[in-house]
Structure formats: C-alpha cells, structure tokens
Amino acid sequence: MSIATETRPSAAVPARTADPARKVTGARVLRSEWYKQWSLRSTWITLGLGLLFLLAFGTIASLRYKSMTGSGQQMDPDFADATTYSLALFGTTFATIALGVLGVLSTSGEYTTGMIRSTLAAVPRRLPVLWSKAAVYGVVAFAVGAAGAFGAFLISSGVLSGTAKAMGISADGVVTGLLGAAVYLGLVGVIGVALGALLRSTAGGISAFVGLFLLVPGLMMLLPKSWRADITPYLPSNAGESIFALHHVTGTLTAGNGLLVLLGWTALALAGAAIRLVRSDA
Amino acid sequence: MIEARQLTKRYGDKTAVDGVTFTVRPGAVTGFLGPNGAGKSTTMRMIIGLDAPTSGSVSVNGRRYARHAAPLHEVGALLEARSIHPGRSAFDHLMALAHTHGIPRGRVSELIELTGLQPVARKRAGAFSLGMGQRLGIAAALLGDPQTIMLDEPVNGLDPEGVLWIRNLLTDLAAAGRTVFVSSHLMSEMALVADHLIVVGRGRVLADTTVQELVRTAGGDTVAVATADPEQLRRVLSGPGVEITGRPGSEQLSVTGMSPRAIGLAAAEHGIALFELTAKAVSLEEAFMELTKDAVEYHATTTPARAAA
Numbered sequence: 001m002s003i004a005t006e007t008r009p010s011a012a013v014p015a016r017t018a019d020p021a022r023k024v025t026g027a028r029v030l031r032s033e034w035y036k037q038w039s040l041r042s043t044w045i046t047l048g049l050g051l052l053f054l055l056a057f058g059t060i061a062s063l064r065y066k067s068m069t070g071s072g073q074q075m076d077p078d079f080a081d082a083t084t085y086s087l088a089l090f091g092t093t094f095a096t097i098a099l100g101v102l103g104v105l106s107t108s109g110e111y112t113t114g115m116i117r118s119t120l121a122a123v124p125r126r127l128p129v130l131w132s133k134a135a136v137y138g139v140v141a142f143a144v145g146a147a148g149a150f151g152a153f154l155i156s157s158g159v160l161s162g163t164a165k166a167m168g169i170s171a172d173g174v175v176t177g178l179l180g181a182a183v184y185l186g187l188v189g190v191i192g193v194a195l196g197a198l199l200r201s202t203a204g205g206i207s208a209f210v211g212l213f214l215l216v217p218g219l220m221m222l223l224p225k226s227w228r229a230d231i232t233p234y235l236p237s238n239a240g241e242s243i244f245a246l247h248h249v250t251g252t253l254t255a256g257n258g259l260l261v262l263l264g265w266t267a268l269a270l271a272g273a274a275i276r277l278v279r280s281d282a
Numbered sequence: 283m284i285e286a287r288q289l290t291k292r293y294g295d296k297t298a299v300d301g302v303t304f305t306v307r308p309g310a311v312t313g314f315l316g317p318n319g320a321g322k323s324t325t326m327r328m329i330i331g332l333d334a335p336t337s338g339s340v341s342v343n344g345r346r347y348a349r350h351a352a353p354l355h356e357v358g359a360l361l362e363a364r365s366i367h368p369g370r371s372a373f374d375h376l377m378a379l380a381h382t383h384g385i386p387r388g389r390v391s392e393l394i395e396l397t398g399l400q401p402v403a404r405k406r407a408g409a410f411s412l413g414m415g416q417r418l419g420i421a422a423a424l425l426g427d428p429q430t431i432m433l434d435e436p437v438n439g440l441d442p443e444g445v446l447w448i449r450n451l452l453t454d455l456a457a458a459g460r461t462v463f464v465s466s467h468l469m470s471e472m473a474l475v476a477d478h479l480i481v482v483g484r485g486r487v488l489a490d491t492t493v494q495e496l497v498r499t500a501g502g503d504t505v506a507v508a509t510a511d512p513e514q515l516r517r518v519l520s521g522p523g524v525e526i527t528g529r530p531g532s533e534q535l536s537v538t539g540m541s542p543r544a545i546g547l548a549a550a551e552h553g554i555a556l557f558e559l560t561a562k563a564v565s566l567e568e569a570f571m572e573l574t575k576d577a578v579e580y581h582a583t584t585t586p587a588r589a590a591a
Contacts, residue, residue: 021384022352022355022383022384022385022426023351023352023355023383023384024351024352024353024382024383025384028381028382028383028384029382031381032378032379032381032382035374035377035378035381036367036370036374036378039370039371039374039377039378040367040369040370041369042369109367110367113364113366113367113368113369114363114364114365114366115365115366115367115370116365117332117361117363117365118365118366118375118379118422119379120331120332121330121331121332121353121354121357121359121365122353122354122379122382122383123353123382124330124331124347124348124350124353125348126348281327281332281333281334282332282333
C-alpha cells in the first residue's frame with residue numbers, strides 16, 4: 001500500500017474504546033526499559049567489550065605470570081603478590097569503565113537524542129523510568145560481571161594449575177569474592193545510570209564517572225597523610241574493591257562494609273538523579 | 283479537551299508564555315498559530331508535563347496530564363523537536379513506548395502500515411528523512427488511541443502527498459469526536475483544516491476565534507467598486523449593516539456588508555455604470571499578519587539596535 005493512495009486513514013479513527021487494561025504500571029515501565037536496552041546496538045557492543053576485557057585481560061595476566069615463573073627470570077615486582085584470583089580479575093578496572101560508560105549512555109542518550117520527550121510523555125510520573133533503568137541495567141551489568149569474573153577465574157585457574165599459585169574455584173572465599181566482583185560491577189552500572197540522568201550529557205556523565213572512579217583516588221596523594229587514610233577507603237572505587245578483595249589488608253574496609261559504603265554512594269547518585277528528574281523540565 | 287488557565291512560563295527574565303487562557307474542544311480541529319517564538323511549543327510541552335508552568339495550570343480531559351492512569355490514551359503528541367533515539371528502529375521505538383501501556387504488538391504494526399512506514403520499519407530511525415521521521419512521530423502520537431491529538435508543526439518536511447494525508451487524518455479524527463490541536467505557522471494550511479483558531483504572539487493569546495470570524499474582522503468581506511456616479515450608488519446601496527467609504531470626488535468606493543453580486547444587481551436596476559467590482563478577499567495569511575503585526579514588529583525593531591550595540 002502506498003502512502004499516496006492512503007488519503008482516508010480511517011483505520012486510525014474507530015470509535016474509542018476505553019480499555020481499563022491499558023494503563024501504566026511499574027512492571028510495564030520495567031518491560032519497556034528492558035526492551036529499550038536491548039534494541040540498541042551500543043548495548044551489545046559495550047557489554048561484549050566489558051566481558052571481553054574481563055576474560056582477555058585475566059587470561060593475558062595469567063599467561064604472563066606463568067611465563068615468568070616458568071623461565072626462572074626475575075619476577076616482575078608488580079606480580080610479586082599475585083594469586084590466581086587477583087590475576088583472573090586483572091581486567092576489572094577496564095570492565096568498570098565499559099559498564100559504567102554504558103550505564104551513563106542509557107540515560108544521557110535519552111537526553112542527547114530527544115528520546116526523553118517520548119519516554120516522559122508515556123510515563124509522565126517520571127520516577128518509574130529512573131528506577132526501571134537502574135534496575136534493568138544493574139541486573140544486566142551484574143550478569144555480565146558474574147559471567148566475566150567466573151569465566152576469567154576458570155581460565156586463570158586452568159592456566160596456573162601446575163604452578164605454586166594454583167587455586168581452584170572451591171578455595172576459601174573465591175565464589176563469594178567473584179560474586180562480590182559481579183555485585184561491584186552491577187552497582188558501578190547503576191551509578192553510571194544515575195550520573196547520566198543527573199548530568200543529562202554523555203560527555204559530562206562519562207567525565208564524572210571516570211573522575212569518580214579513576215581520578216579522585218589518584219588525587220588522594222595530595223591530601224595530608226592522616227586525612228588520606230581516613231578518606232581513601234570510603235571512595236567508591238576503593239570501597240568497591242574491598243567487596244571482592246580475597247585478603248583484606250589493614251586500611252581497607254571489610255567486604256560487608258565496602259558493600260554498604262558503595263550502596264551508600266549508589267543511593268546518593270540515584271537520589272541526585274531523582275531530584276533532577278522530578279524538578280527540572282525535560 | 284485541553285483547558286489552559288493563566289498558563290505562564292518564564293525562563294529567567296524571558297517570559298515565553300504569559301498568562302495564556304484557552305480551551306480546545308473535542309470534535310473540531312483547533313489551529314494554534316503564531317510567529318516563531320510566540321510560545322506555541324512551550325505551551326504544548328506544558329500540556330504534556332515536559333515543562334512545569336511557572337504559574338497557572340493546564341488540564342487534559344479534566345486532569346493534569348501526569349495524573350492520568352494511561353497518559354498515551356488521553357493525549358498523543360508530536361513535538362516539533364525529534365523525540366526518537368536514532369539508533370533504534372521505527373518498530374522498536376513504537377514497541378518500547380507500547381510496552382509502557384500494555385499496548386499489543388498488533389497495534390504497532392497497524393500504525394506502521396497506516397503511516398506508510400513498512401519499508402523502513404526495521405531500519406535505524408537516525409537514517410530517516412525529515413518526512414519519515416515525522417510519520418514515525420505521528421505513529422507514536424496515535425499509538426495509545428488518544429482522545430486528544432496534539433501536533434506541533436506536523437506538515438514540516440512532508441511531501442505534498444504527506445501533507446494531504448495529514449490534512450485528511452486531522453479532519454477524520456475531529457469528525458470522530460477527538461480533540462485535535464495543531465500548531466503551524468503556515469496560515470494557508472490552517473485555513474484548509476482548522477475550524478477554530480487560537481492565535482498567539484509574544485506569549486499572549488491575540489485571538490481565540492473561528493477562521494471565518496478572523497477573516498471577517500480583518501476586513502475580509504470588503505468589495506471595491508468603481509462607478510461613474512458614486513453619490514447615486516451610495517444612496518442606492520445604503521441600508522442597515524452596510525458601510526460605504528470613499529474619498530469625495532473619487533470614483534472608488536469600499537463597501538462592506540454586501541456581496542459583489544448584490545451590488546452589481548442594485549447598480550443595474552438603477553442604471554448606474556460600474557467600472558470595477560472586486561471582492562477584496564483577505565486571506566487568513568493577511569488576517570494573521572495584521573493580528574500579529576505588533577509581535578513581529580517588536581522583533582524587527584530590536585534587531586538593528588542589537589546589531590549596532
């Protein structure tokens with residue numbers, strides 16, 4: 001049917017039927033956001049990259065370690081304290097960036113493209129959109145993080161099986177630790193979603209995310225030593241790392257406290273995003 | 283039904299919408315006219331809650347838009363600015379919106395067919411032409427089978443067939459009892475579709491009237507007559523509701539309140555020779571220009587001043 005002949009679009013104009021089943025519900029907004037997430041190519045590419053970073057860098061780190069121990073050459077000091085577990089999770093920082101950036105994009109992209117107008121016209125109460133995006137993306141980032149962390153550990157464990165550092169998945173704290181890494185990446189994703197919604201700009205959101213997770217920890221050096229020890233463990237990246245650290249060194253938080261602190265950061269970012277969403281014109 | 287009461291929107295010092303009050307009724311196409319920057323888009327954004335009014339209120343079908351259980355079932359809106367993610371296909375865009383209201387997949391397919399988007403439904407919307415993007419926006423507006431349809435500059439970027447299609451769609455929707463609210467700066471387009479007109483300039487309502495009334499008040503039914511004997515013709519034509527103007531001694535007269543046909547017949551009956559008999563049809567365009575003259579002049583006079591400074 002050509003549009004040129006379609007001059008009486010009567011199909012659009014039947015008598016209106018009030019269908020009480022057609023209304024906005026929380027579950028439907030969640031479903032819509034799930035659909036939106038997977039109908040963009042950037043989701044597949046970035047999640048693929050996040051997974052690849054975890055698996056590839058864990059594998060490379062393990063192979064490098066094995067080649068050093070095998071050849072009897074001088075051990076690289078960076079690898080001195082390495083374990084199968086720490087080598088497997090070598091790619092976590094890179095996955096953090098990939099998953100955080102995709103989180104930022106899932107909300108900032110709505111504003112930069114104008115999609116937000118369609119979204120908020122459909123859900124004018126607004127907040128369900130933010131909660132749904134955070135939930136959908138948090139779960140997706142957790143799942144990718146879990147697949148990557150367990151996959152990388154199994155690979156590293158295989159690579160290093162004959163060495164002094166051999167460690168199996170049943171070793172003490174490994175499963176909890178790997179799940180902790182997945183939880184960390186899930187929360188990183190939610191913080192990305194919140195920053196994108198708060199700043200409404202992709203460049204701004206990514207900058208804030210990278211600043212928070214990579215630059216601020218580096219700037220801690222500028223603080224007086226006594227302050228540094230009090231503040232550093234509570235930064236999102238440091239608190240997050242303590243969630244999945246296998247051995248806790250002094251001056252870091254326990255896994256439980258690290259999780260609580262990161263949840264606090266997540267809640268703070270979401271609260272800021274919620275206030276901006278409700279108060280500001282779209 | 284859209285009811286705006288003293289609706290006002292300020293951005294810092296600038297008042298975009300200034301105490302606007304109007305009602306858009308069902309069963310008719312209401313045109314929303316105004317020059318650029320008159321506050322049309324801002325008003326429409328406030329109607330669906332994208333912008334919060336600084337003061338005043340606007341309700342849709344008796345309630346604030348956000349208070350409806352199924353907003354897309356109340357108002358379907360096409361905004362001037364593109365409101366789609368360029369990376370998503372037309373189908374996925376509509377389906378994502380449909381999910382929020384539990385609208386079935388069949389309705390999405392139906393709208394894709396209605397708007398003629400079948401060939402590109404699975405393509406990324408970012409690659410769409412202006413006209414295709416506009417059709418997708420209209421499909422999204424109709425998705426929830428809304429009682430009120432609100433379109434901001436819907437014919438922008440459409441080819442002549444598309445314009446005709448929109449015109450028929452709007453007329454049919456109004457005939458089916460829907461409320462149709464359409465903004466445009468194309469007066470000629472409004473003349474063809476609109477029953478009622480709300481004219482705005484500089485954020486204020488300048489006229490809330492029908493198309494015929496607007497044309498009439500702008501002097502639309504004046505007839506220019508040239509005759510050999512103006513004094514005699516004045517006597518013949520004068521009567522209740524008829525107004526005749528003309529300079530003394532001139533052959534030219536301007537007559538309002540009588541049709542050219544009635545004037546011609548009256549002149550013939552009395553044997554008065556006429557040299558000219560022209561209905562001075564004032565187009566909606568001219569009527570609109572007359573009405574918004576001040577709003578436009580304001581912009582025109584400030585521009586050189588700014589350039590000099």
